[in-house]
Amino acid sequence: MVLRLEGVSKRFHRGHETVVALDDVTLEVGPGEFVGMIGPSGSGKSTLLHLAGGLDQPDAGKVFVGDRELAGMSIGERARMRRREIGFVFQFFHLIPTLTVAENVELPLTLDGGSDAAAVREVLERVGLTDRADHLPGELSGGQMQRAAIARALVARPTLILADEPTGNLDSATGADVLDVLTSQVADAGASLVLVTHDANAAARAHRCLHLKDGKLTEQAAAAAPRGARRPRRTTPLKAR
Ligand SMILES: Nc1ncnc2c1ncn2[C@@H]1O[C@H](COP(=O)(O)OP(=O)(O)O)[C@@H](O)[C@H]1O
Ligand SMILES: [Mg+2]
Numbered sequence: 001m002v003l004r005l006e007g008v009s010k011r012f013h014r015g016h017e018t019v020v021a022l023d024d025v026t027l028e029v030g031p032g033e034f035v036g037m038i039g040p041s042g043s044g045k046s047t048l049l050h051l052a053g054g055l056d057q058p059d060a061g062k063v064f065v066g067d068r069e070l071a072g073m074s075i076g077e078r079a080r081m082r083r084r085e086i087g088f089v090f091q092f093f094h095l096i097p098t099l100t101v102a103e104n105v106e107l108p109l110t111l112d113g114g115s116d117a118a119a120v121r122e123v124l125e126r127v128g129l130t131d132r133a134d135h136l137p138g139e140l141s142g143g144q145m146q147r148a149a150i151a152r153a154l155v156a157r158p159t160l161i162l163a164d165e166p167t168g169n170l171d172s173a174t175g176a177d178v179l180d181v182l183t184s185q186v187a188d189a190g191a192s193l194v195l196v197t198h199d200a201n202a203a204a205r206a207h208r209c210l211h212l213k214d215g216k217l218t219e220q221a222a223a224a225a226p227r228g229a230r231r232p233r234r235t236t237p238l239k240a241r
Helices: 045-052 075-085 101-110 117-126 142-154 172-189 200-204
Strands: 003-014 017-029 034-038 060-065 086-089 160-164 192-196 208-213 216-220
Touching (some): 003 045, 017 045, 017 060, 034 045, 034 172, 034 200, 045 060, 045 160, 045 192, 075 101, 086 142, 101 117, 101 142, 117 172, 142 160, 142 172, 160 172, 172 192, 172 200
Parallel strands (some): 034 208, 086 160, 160 192
Antiparallel strands (some): 003 060, 208 216
């Protein structure tokens, strides 16, 4: 199992108000699985991804990445795990504007005290950004920025990709393009993908779909025939670090 949430709840306090963002959520994501997540705005989708990636902690319940419970890790261990085992893709890219595309992509490695120019080159080629490696993010189109962010999410060969509405800020053709890059790279690298999306076409490509409403999870087969968990394939593996 790549990701497991057991009875996870999360509340936020706003003044005297308490918002239940997640209410007793249990889910498992297997190796190579592509899980779609849909639900109205405010239903807890981003909160779920943040908890899954150790960016925030639940009030109740347990989160496991691989066989390790996040609550048992130190802050440093959690940060290391995020850089090595999890790739995040956000709606607004979150690229660092003063770093080149190649430097942004290499960041998970450099923050970990490493570097791997060959891995950066390879992943940039795979997302079609070789000719933009030395550009600053501000010189890219939205679709190119998201492809750079995907390259950054993949460079450390994580086992789990968490993508929060990655096409939400792109026009539909560019979004479809970016989604192709994300799903094919994830499939090739054998990683699992949890994709939060408002896009019905994107959700239909998932192996299965989770619905969140008021912090509660219900599961429903995707429109496409669910294929279930697949064994990781390594047809075009990223270079080992
Ligand atoms: N840091 C926070 N402080 C207070 N409330 C929050 C915070 N993060 C999320 N919430 C609230 O929790 C609920 C779920 O939010 P979120 O997970 O962002 O939903 P979604 O991503 O599905 O739109 C919403 O009511 C939101 O306002
Ligand atoms: Mg959100």
